[in-house]
Amino acid sequence: MKVIVLGAGVIGTTSAYFLAKQGHDVTVLDRQESVAMETSHANAGCLSYGFSSPWASPGLPLNLLKWFLTGRSPLVINPNISIETIKFLYRMYKNCNSKSYEINKSRMLRLANYSRQALLEIESDFDIQYEQRRQGSLQLFWDTKEIEKAKRDISILEKFNIHYELLDTEGCVEAEPGLKYVKNKLSGGLRFNNDFTGNCYLFSNEIYKKCIEMGVNFEFNTEIKSIKINNNKISSVLTSEGEFKADCYSVSLGSYSTKILSQVGIKTPIYPVKGYSITLPVLTDQDAPQSTIMDEKNKIAITRLGDRIRVAGMAHLTDFDKNLRTKSLESLKSGLDLVFPKSYEPSENLNYWTGFRPSTPDGTPIIGPTPYSNLYLNTGHGTLGWTMSSGSGKLLADIVSGNQPEISIEGIDMNRYSFSNKTRKNYG
Ligand SMILES: Cc1cc2nc3c(=O)[nH]c(=O)nc-3n(C[C@H](O)[C@H](O)[C@H](O)COP(=O)(O)OP(=O)(O)OC[C@H]3O[C@@H](n4cnc5c(N)ncnc54)[C@H](O)[C@@H]3O)c2cc1C
Incomplete structure (x- = not known):
């Protein structure tokens, strides 16, 4: 399947890696000249699974x-x-409040635990050095x-x-x-x-190099302007460099996700x-x-x-x-x-x-389907995007591929927000 990933931060880059690993034909769009040039550039470097x-x-x-x-x-x-x-x-x-804190922390720990395993999987896939x-x-x-x-x-x-x-x-x-x-x-x-600890910028660049070897196409210096809809599906992405089309689209635009998604009526509280x-x-x-x-x-x-x-x-x-x-x-x-x-x-x-x-106000990212059958989210990672990146990328790839995800996405997808449109699929 042809998949477009919007955004080449650590989240978009790891999404591309796991999508390519599952055999998809992936293109990544980003306005910067290389990967991890915005929030993923110089964060604290903590892979805080337990924390x-x-x-x-x-x-x-x-x-x-x-x-x-x-x-x-x-x-x-x-x-x-x-x-x-x-x-x-x-x-x-x-x-x-105590109740919400416990629920939110449990959701974050579920994804964090999974991310640790997914990072170890990447490390066993190829030699990756990121301090x-x-x-x-x-x-x-x-x-x-x-x-x-x-x-x-x-x-x-x-x-x-x-x-x-x-x-x-x-x-x-x-x-x-x-x-x-x-x-x-x-x-x-x-x-x-x-x-663990490590340099998120170096990691993203190492993943990028591996993605290139796996045939992923990166379109840099490409400002995304809007997403076009046709028959309740995404038909293309309009950018400064023209129109890009695919079968599926995944949004990882960090803090800018809300603006692009609101154009197609999706509310994300990022x-x-x-x-x-x-x-x-x-x-x-x-x-x-x-x-x-x-x-x-x-x-x-x-x-x-x-x-x-x-x-x-x-x-x-x-x-x-x-x-x-x-x-x-x-x-x-x-x-x-x-x-x-x-x-x-x-x-x-x-x-x-x-x-x-x-x-997000509850700390958990938003990963999973949307009311549009070919649009997916992997965004809203807040304070812990570097920690959650590998698990989020793998989870997203499974959802896009129609595989049963290895962890439940209950409380991780956008269905948890009462003001969001309910999504068409419920996994696990
Ligand atoms: C001070 C600080 C310390 C942190 N410390 C840690 C830590 O120790 N551990 C941890 O796990 N996390 C940490 N984080 C959080 C972590 O850095 C983020 O959660 C993570 O980088 C988010 O990645 P992302 O890919 O979603 O966003 P980004 O890295 O911002 O990527 C989004 C991409 O989308 C692109 N984009 C946006 N809009 C458009 C558009 N219209 N057209 C084209 N491209 C576009 C941008 O160019 C960018 O490349 C920290 C964050 C900060 C600010």
């Missing part, structure tokens, strides 16, 4: 209040707030209240057989020797031994939550992170990528404004100083980056 959680949690409203009062909020909202931002915040707020490390990840606790909160997650982790260890401060330093300078400030940590990263050279190995460290209190992640450290985080609700906000970058830098004070080489030329997380 997968929605941002909307019971404690979030109170945390927001505290952050605003202390003036150190990782979440910043533009003063001239748009209707889209208000809608997103309201929908997210509706998910900030990967398999040393787990560590969530830090700065006070005992955070440990109590984490206990709520532990019952869900156990339900999904996610391997974890609760560590005391000694254990944290043993896992990450660079934490020795802040040992006295820590209360402990939650370690996920089966988490909002561009802007985040930032800084990449710095390692000064001394033993003072630098060995893997990924999550500081949930300050909402930052710190990852080792080769001879560099990447610190990433912040949530800036500003619609599609791409400006680098100096204050957010300073907060990231002080977040790194707090955890690994002697880890990086001071330099004037640090690598600053910003990207839009394609976020």
Whole structure:
């Protein structure tokens, strides 16, 4: 079957890989000159299978209040707030209760677990190098209240057989020797031994090269303008470079999916939550992170990528404004100083980056069929698109091919939204 994938971020690229592996004739369209040039370019690099959680949690409203009062909020909202931002915040707020949190986390863990297996499948298919490390990840606790909160997650982790260890401060330093300078400030940590780290941009490029070998056609510098419908089916995609036709179409346009899909009456509640990263050279190995460290209190992640450290985080609700906000970058830098004070080489030329997380209010991506029989979605991966990419690509390929997916898509497809049009198929 001829399939067009719209978007060549990590999600579109892995979709193309699994579609090609299942024997389809695949074309990928993207406005950039190569793969992973937007949100998949310089994210935090965590493959956080065990840590997968929605941002909307019971404690979030109170945390927001505290952050605003202390003036150190990782979440910043533009003063001239748009209707889209208000809608997103309201929908997210509706998910900030224990019941929704448990449901949403369970859905994310189902896909995350599957993604880990799918990534291992890719690694067994061919030799792929993306600065990967398999040393787990560590969530830090700065006070005992955070440990109590984490206990709520532990019952869900156990339900999904996610391997974890609760560590005391000694254990944290043993896992990450660079934490020795802040040992006295820590209360402990939650370690996920089966988490990985890696460079999402390198991974996407390696997948791209393999896709080329498998005969996938990439059309870069191609701006998608609209999707054309005929007889309740998609008939073509109109772009700056002309019209493209296929039997099936899959949308992976990240935060821009909503705009294109709304043209054909499909409502997806995806909002561009802007985040930032800084990449710095390692000064001394033993003072630098060995893997990924999550500081949930300050909402930052710190990852080792080769001879560099990447610190990433912040949530800036500003619609599609791409400006680098100096204050957010300073907060990231002080977040790194707090955890690994002697880890990086001071330099004037640090690598600053910003990207839009394609976020749904419940944290789970949207994968599966639509009311149009030949249009599929693989989008809305928010904070964890790199983690979920391999499983999402494989799931999408099975759905497009008409195979029974290996995991249930209940709660992962668009049927979970009451305002969306119900889709024509229900799997598993
Ligand atoms: C600061 C930050 C840190 C993060 N850290 C992590 C992490 O540690 N682990 C993790 O799992 N995830 C992380 N994420 C999330 C992850 O990066 C995203 O979920 C993921 O990159 C989304 O991939 P995507 O392919 O859906 O979107 P994108 O990478 O944005 O790809 C969408 C593609 O569509 C193309 N496109 C859009 N509109 C058009 C159009 N009209 N015409 C043609 N092409 C178009 C774009 O050019 C782009 O290539 C982080 C995100 C941020 C911002």
